[in-house]
Amino acid sequence: MSRQSETDDSRIENGTASDPMRPSDHVDGAGPADGGGGGEVNQPKLGLIGYVRFFWRQLTSMRTALFLLMLLALAAIPGSLVPQRTADPNGVVQYKADHPQLFPVLDKLQVFDTYTSVWFSAIYLLLFVSLIGCIVPRTKHHWQALRTRPPKTPARLTRLAGYRSVAVNPDTVTTAAGGTDAATGLPSVEHAVTRAMAILKRSGYRVERFGDSVSAERGYLRETGNLVFHAALVGVLLAVGVGGGFGYTGQRLLVEGQTFSNVLGSYDSFNPGRWFQQTDLKGYNLTLDKFVTKYEERNLDALGQALDYSATVTSRDKGGEAKTSRLGVNDPLSVGGTNVYLLGNGYAMGVTVRDGKGDVAFKDVVPFLPEDSNYTSTGVIKVPDAVPDQLGMVGFFYPTASKLSTGAFTSAYPDSQNPLLTLQVYTGDLGLDDGVPRSVYTLDTSGLKQIAGRQSDAASIELKPGQTKTLPNGAGSITFDGVKRYVSLDINRDPSQVLVGAFAILAMLGLLTSLFVPRRRIWIKALRQADSENGEYNLEYAGLARGEDPNLLRAVDDIARQHFALISNRSSE
Amino acid sequence: MNMTTNLATYSVVLTYSAMAVYVVAFIAFALDMAKRSGEVAAAASGAGAPKAATEQKTVATVQGGTVVLERVAQSSDGDGSSRRGTRFERVGMAMTILALVLHVGSVVLRGIAADRVPWGNMFEFSLTGTALIILIFLLVQLWQNLKFLGVFITGLTIILLGIATVNYYVPVRPLVPALESYWLVIHVFVAISGTGFFALGAGLAVAQLVQTYRQGRTTSNKIRFMETLPDADRLEVLTYRVLLVGFVLWTFTLIAGAIWAERAWGRYWGWDTKEVWTFIIWVVYAGYIHARATRGWRGARSSWLALIGFAAVMFNFSVVNVFFKGLHSYSGI
Numbered sequence: 001m002s003r004q005s006e007t008d009d010s011r012i013e014n015g016t017a018s019d020p021m022r023p024s025d026h027v028d029g030a031g032p033a034d035g036g037g038g039g040e041v042n043q044p045k046l047g048l049i050g051y052v053r054f055f056w057r058q059l060t061s062m063r064t065a066l067f068l069l070m071l072l073a074l075a076a077i078p079g080s081l082v083p084q085r086t087a088d089p090n091g092v093v094q095y096k097a098d099h100p101q102l103f104p105v106l107d108k109l110q111v112f113d114t115y116t117s118v119w120f121s122a123i124y125l126l127l128f129v130s131l132i133g134c135i136v137p138r139t140k141h142h143w144q145a146l147r148t149r150p151p152k153t154p155a156r157l158t159r160l161a162g163y164r165s166v167a168v169n170p171d172t173v174t175t176a177a178g179g180t181d182a183a184t185g186l187p188s189v190e191h192a193v194t195r196a197m198a199i200l201k202r203s204g205y206r207v208e209r210f211g212d213s214v215s216a217e218r219g220y221l222r223e224t225g226n227l228v229f230h231a232a233l234v235g236v237l238l239a240v241g242v243g244g245g246f247g248y249t250g251q252r253l254l255v256e257g258q259t260f261s262n263v264l265g266s267y268d269s270f271n272p273g274r275w276f277q278q279t280d281l282k283g284y285n286l287t288l289d290k291f292v293t294k295y296e297e298r299n300l301d302a303l304g305q306a307l308d309y310s311a312t313v314t315s316r317d318k319g320g321e322a323k324t325s326r327l328g329v330n331d332p333l334s335v336g337g338t339n340v341y342l343l344g345n346g347y348a349m350g351v352t353v354r355d356g357k358g359d360v361a362f363k364d365v366v367p368f369l370p371e372d373s374n375y376t377s378t379g380v381i382k383v384p385d386a387v388p389d390q391l392g393m394v395g396f397f398y399p400t401a402s403k404l405s406t407g408a409f410t411s412a413y414p415d416s417q418n419p420l421l422t423l424q425v426y427t428g429d430l431g432l433d434d435g436v437p438r439s440v441y442t443l444d445t446s447g448l449k450q451i452a453g454r455q456s457d458a459a460s461i462e463l464k465p466g467q468t469k470t471l472p473n474g475a476g477s478i479t480f481d482g483v484k485r486y487v488s489l490d491i492n493r494d495p496s497q498v499l500v501g502a503f504a505i506l507a508m509l510g511l512l513t514s515l516f517v518p519r520r521r522i523w524i525k526a527l528r529q530a531d532s533e534n535g536e537y538n539l540e541y542a543g544l545a546r547g548e549d550p551n552l553l554r555a556v557d558d559i560a561r562q563h564f565a566l567i568s569n570r571s572s573e
Numbered sequence: 574m575n576m577t578t579n580l581a582t583y584s585v586v587l588t589y590s591a592m593a594v595y596v597v598a599f600i601a602f603a604l605d606m607a608k609r610s611g612e613v614a615a616a617a618s619g620a621g622a623p624k625a626a627t628e629q630k631t632v633a634t635v636q637g638g639t640v641v642l643e644r645v646a647q648s649s650d651g652d653g654s655s656r657r658g659t660r661f662e663r664v665g666m667a668m669t670i671l672a673l674v675l676h677v678g679s680v681v682l683r684g685i686a687a688d689r690v691p692w693g694n695m696f697e698f699s700l701t702g703t704a705l706i707i708l709i710f711l712l713v714q715l716w717q718n719l720k721f722l723g724v725f726i727t728g729l730t731i732i733l734l735g736i737a738t739v740n741y742y743v744p745v746r747p748l749v750p751a752l753e754s755y756w757l758v759i760h761v762f763v764a765i766s767g768t769g770f771f772a773l774g775a776g777l778a779v780a781q782l783v784q785t786y787r788q789g790r791t792t793s794n795k796i797r798f799m800e801t802l803p804d805a806d807r808l809e810v811l812t813y814r815v816l817l818v819g820f821v822l823w824t825f826t827l828i829a830g831a832i833w834a835e836r837a838w839g840r841y842w843g844w845d846t847k848e849v850w851t852f853i854i855w856v857v858y859a860g861y862i863h864a865r866a867t868r869g870w871r872g873a874r875s876s877w878l879a880l881i882g883f884a885a886v887m888f889n890f891s892v893v894n895v896f897f898k899g900l901h902s903y904s905g906i
Contacts, residue, residue, distance in 0.1 A: 025868045062867040069860040073853045073885075080849040080897060087843050091898065115844045240842075249839070299577065301744035309750050329750040330837050341839035490839040497841065504828045511824055515817050550814065 023062045023134060028547060059126070060133035068127040075123050079114030082106065086113070128237055135230045142223050150206055153213035153523050160523075160542035162556030168192070168526075169536040172568050186535025189526045195566045196524040199559060205522065213525035218518075222547060225513025232507035236500055243496020245274035255348045255365045255486040259287040262336055267491070280493065284336035285316040289324070291345060291485040295415055304374065304413050311342055311487050327487075337493055344488035346370045347377055347397055349421055350481035355386040356474050362386070367486045368397045369441060374411040375399045380443045381423070382430055389427040391475060392443045393461075394453075396422045399483075419483050423461040424453030425471055451475060518549040522559055539564065580686035581745045587679035588700065588738060591672045595731050598668035602723035605661035609798035612659075658720060665723050666714075669707060672727075676704045687745045692761050693752060695894055699737030702765045702890075703730045709769035717811060721802050725776035736891070756833035764826040764851075768886055770819030771858075774812050775883035778876040781808035785873045809872055812879055813865055820858045827855055846897040850889040857882040 022028050046054060058064055083091025092112050096103045110117035157163055173187040189212055196214045200207045205216035250267040252260050260266055262284050294308040311327040315335045327333045333340040346368060353362040361383050368379030376398055383391035400413035401420035409420060426448035432438065450456040451472045458472040463480035470477045520543055527538040541563075543556035658666070680701050684691035691697045710726045713719055748757070784805040787796055803811065830851065835841040842848060861878040864870040 027866050027868055027871060062863060063870075066860055066863045066867055066870065069856055069863060073856040073860065076849050076853050076856070079844055080846040080893070083898070084844055087845055088898070296747050299745070299747065302746040305747060306750055307747055308753065330754040330756075330833075332836060332839065339839065341837075343839065492839050494840075497835065500841065501832070504831070508824055508828060511821060515821065548813070550810075 022138070023060055023065075024057070025062045056133060059130050065127070065130050065134070068123060068130060072123050072127060075120050076114070078111050079120075082111055084112060084114060086115075124237075128234060131230055132234060135227055135234075138223075139227050139231075142220075142227060145223075146220055149208040150215040150217040150521065153210045153215045153525055157523055157525060157540045157542035160544055162553045162560075163540070163542040164556075164560060165538050165540045166560075166564060167536060167538050168567065170534045187537065188535075189528060189537055192526050192537075192539060192563075192567050193524075196563055199562050199566070200522065200524070203559065212528065213523060215521070215523055217521045219520055219546070221513050222517040222519040223514070225510045225515075225517060227510070229507050229510030229514055232503045232510055235503035236507065239496045239499040239503055243499055244494065246276065246280070247492065247494035247496065248272040248276050248280070249490060249492045251488065251490055253367055253486055253488045254286070254288045255367060256288050256291055256484045258365075259285050260489075260491075261285045262338070262491070282336040282338075283318045286335065286340065287314045287316075288312075288487060289314055291487050293345070293415070293485075295413075304415070306414065309342060309345060309487075313340075338491050339493070341490040341492070342487055343490050346486055346488075347375060347399060347416065347419075348484045348486045349379065349381075349395065349397060350484060351381060351421075352479040352481055353381070353383045353386065353391060353476060354478075355383070355388075355391070355476040357387055358476070359387070361391070361476070363481075365484055365486075366395075368395065372411070373414065375414045376411040378441075380441060382432065382440075382443065384430055384432050386476060389475070390430045390432075391471075392426040392428075392430050392445070392448055393423045393478075394426075394443055394445070395424075397483075398422075416483055419465055421463045421480050423463070423478070425451050425461060425475070427451055427473070427475060515548075518551060518555075519546040520544060520549050520552055520555060521546065522556060524559070524563060539567075577686045577688075577745050580682050584679045584682035584686060585738070585742075587675050587682065588734065591675035591679060592731060592734050592738075594668050594672035594675060595727050595734070598665045598672055599724065599727040599731060601661045601665035601668055602720075602727060605659050605665055606721075606724060606798045608659045608661055609801040613797040613800045662720055662723070665727075666711075666720060669723065669727060670711065673704065673707045673711065676700075676707065680704050683745070687747070689748060690758050690761075692765065693748045693757070694741070694743055694746070696737050696741040696743055698761070698765070698894075699733055699741060702768060703733050703737075705765050706730060706769040706772050709766065710773060713773060713815070719773070719777070719811070721780065722773065722776040725779065726772065729772060751837050754833060754836065756829060756836065760826060760829040760833050763822050763829060767819050767822030767826055768890070770815055770822065771883050771886050774816035774819055774879055777808055777812040777815060778879035778883075781805055781812055781876045782873055782880075784808055785876075805872065809865075809876065812876060813862075816858060816861060816879055816882075820855075820862065823851075823855055823858065827851055846893055847889070850885065850893045854882060854885045854889060857885055 083089075083095055085092050095112075106112065110119070114120055154160070168187050170187060193209065193212055193214060197207050197209060200214060200216040203218070205218040206220075207214060207216045209215075248271060250270040252266065252268050254260055262281050264270060264278060264281065288311060290312040292310050292312075293306050294310070296302045296305045296307055299305075309329050312324060313327050313333065314322050314324045315333070316322050317336060325333055327340060327342050329342055332342070347370070348365045348367040350365045351362070352360060355361040362381070362385065366379050366381050368377035370377045376396065379395050379397065381391075381393040381395060383393075396409070398409050398411040398418075398420045399416040400411055400418045401409050402412040402418070404410055409422065426443070426445055428448035431444060431447070438444070452458040453460045456472070461469050461471070461478065463469060463478070465480055465482045468477055468479040522543045523541070525540040527540060529536050529538065541556055541560040543552050545552045680691050683697060683700065687693065687697075692701045706726060707730055710719070710722065780799075780802055783796060784799055784802060787799050788805055802808070830848070831841040834843065834845075834848070857878065861875055861882055864875040864878050
């Protein structure tokens with residue numbers, strides 16, 4: 001209750017400790033009694049403007065802000081319960097398969113795009129409107145407050161925080177340095193007041209003299225910090241919302257020796273921001289020279305765990321200047337206005353396929369996708385140019401092949417120590433010419449005839465690097481030229497990133513000042529005694545917290561001691 | 574044979590020892606609570622013995638022309654800190670310190686065994702996190718007598734350590750490359766520290782709620798020991814100050830996490846489940862701070878929000894880390 005009574009006191013004493021620019025239901029706000037009450041206003045008739053004002057007050061009230069904050073927290077939960085299209089598109093597909101009935105309902109509710117959904121956006125936009133509606137008048141008010149002098153000293157200080165009164169008389173007052181009046185030799189009130197001003201000023205207070213009293217205030221930075229914090233949050237939102245639209249993210253899989261050029265057609269997938277233009281792509285080339293994984297080899301509990309992924313890349317800008325650099329996890333590469341991130345890796349098979357006529361129908365490196373932590377990988381080789389029939393192969397790759405008791409292969413270690421490629425071979429029409437886009441990682445085997453593999457007479461083809469095997473039915477031959485590593489890269493450009501970071505740091509600084517800089521008033525008052533013959537007077541000290549101020553009493557105490565020590569002839573201890 | 578395995582084993586032994594000592598501390602703190610009830614009963618039967626909290630007002634006194642300014646007692650407004658601790662309380666504190674020494678020993682050995690910061694997986698995260706909660710609890714005593722939270726804090730620590738050792742224990746392993754970053758040191762450490770302050774704040778909020786309930790009743794009180802605790806208003810202020818520190822640390826966690834996410838995953842914010850929950854916690858505590866500044870919400874209502882916030886913290890730490898799919902999940906088990 002002590003805080004409340006302080007506030008009440010101040011209202012009695014000077015009527016200024018409440019903050020008129022705070023929302024009416026703020027603890028430090030002016031309160032309904034002062035006519036600022038939003039919900040409690042009891043007006044007989046509200047015109048259109050009246051209603052607008054009413055709703056605006058409602059929206060900018062503390063209670064609404066609180067409600068919206070809680071709602072925002074609540075609304076964020078669904079997005080963590082079901083997979084999100086942006087973060088986990090495969091998860092969404094899986095969810096659809098697992099919950100065929102529930103999926104359309106949830107999808108209608110935009111739960112799979114929670115954070116861009118209408119309802120989530122509505123909440124945070126309302127919150128920010130409420131926030132802006134709160135900080136704009138407060139900023140205006142604070143701007144004025146910054147240029148006004150501290151308010152008049154209250155008539156009575158007795159009921160304020162840390163109040164004390166000490167008597168000064170000729171016995172106690174210092175005779176040095178103007179403690180007594182030069183003409184009369186009596187204790188000098190003037191001296192006490194000027195000293196008070198000096199001490200308060202030195203302690204960072206803004207000081208104003210009113211007669212024989214000094215009114216001082218400090219901690220304007222608290223409100224400044226508060227406003228900066230909230231404004232910076234608006235800044236973050238704007239920077240994310242607007243600035244993010246100028247960037248793009250793209251993905252590209254790159255095999256050792258391959259080169260990527262930064263043009264639209266070069267990306268495997270590309271997500272432009274709203275205001276992206278092709279001219280935003282700065283021309284450069286990036287070659288993957290080498291990719292190395294370091295494995296744990298000693299710790300038996302983590303044998304084969306990857307310790308470090310490291311890619312050596314050479315970039316060439318438009319001028320053709322080559323630069324070789326390292327690209328790693330947590331260690332992106334900055335080139336041509338983009339950041340290049342190493343997000344994945346795997347094995348790519350170098351294969352040469354000759355068709356039934358003995359002509360080379362296919363020679364390429366084919367990336368296989370890793371399926372487990374030991375990099376058992378799967379991939380598809382499509383040979384549309386094979387004559388007489390097109391060839392399709394579904395392959396498994398084992399970097400360190402080991403045979404299970406069932407006869408099936410498995411990979412025992414992620415590094416390429418005993419590489420083996422097995423292939424099931426199909427012939428027929430691959431369906432590449434009908435215009436329907438097909439994934440390079442899947443082979444639609446319906447309508448194809450297996451010529452090597454479990455469903456055919458011939459066994460699967462097994463190849464070690466350098467080996468060549470003939471295909472059954474005179475379909476030709478295949479050579480396993482070797483294994484190469486590939487990396488999957490994210491290539492992003494986000495011009496707003498720096499801005500978002502700057503606003504975030506500004507918010508942090510604002511938060512710190514708004515929470516830990518105390519705002520307080522301190523008064524020092526000299527009361528001449530009416531009947532004094534020897535120039536006795538009383539000195540009064542008191543303070544007032546404006547907002548949270550755990551150290552107010554100590555601060556008043558410190559000021560009082562310092563001040564009294566200066567005008568007294570003895571130590572105050 | 575193997576240095577790493579040996580050290581890790583010693584670390585586990587120390588963990589169990591620490592847990593045993595925490596249990597002793599917990600019992601001592603609980604006995605202290607019982608003793609407090611007895612004290613209050615005795616005081617009530619005595620002729621109107623004064624309450625532990627006495628208001629100290631210091632005014633300059635004038636004695637025969639001599640002016641004396643007395644230093645204002647800092648702990649002035651009824652926080653019960655002037656009360657001398659019972660023997661049980663002192664035993665509880667001593668045991669907590671001893672347990673923390675063992676606990677820190679186990680954390681350090683684990684770190685040496687792994688040759689990195691000891692918070693690379695769920696087990697280590699729990700181990701280090703609980704040590705920090707206790708450390709923060711002890712350090713806060715220098716600022717304010719909050720020993721009455723001993724039961725809550727040691728109890729929480731025992732439960733968390735129990736879950737960690739039984740369910741999450743994994744042998745020492747190197748970090749996956751994605752965690753190989755100095756941000757692991759900064760981001761996670763600050764997050765754990767923030768959690769420590771949130772835990773303290775939750776304990777204070779519970780005390781505040783009980784005290785509010787008790788003070789609202791005019792009939793005789795069942796929860797006697799609460800009389801030796803600070804009153805509801807004081808507890809409310811203490812909750813707020815502790816949670817403020819937690820909130821600032823959490824804000825930093827959020828920003829540091831975003832910076833790291835940008836380095837590691839190419840985007841500073843992607844609504845990954847862990848990011849979502851960190852955000853939710855931040856918003857709830859922001860709500861708490863607003864609630865406290867809202868007329869009619871300071872007190873019991875804001876305390877409930879503080880508890881909701883801590884529930885979210887615990888949910889984030891346990892359920893989200895272990896059961897939710899997301900980019901952070903490999904830091905799980």
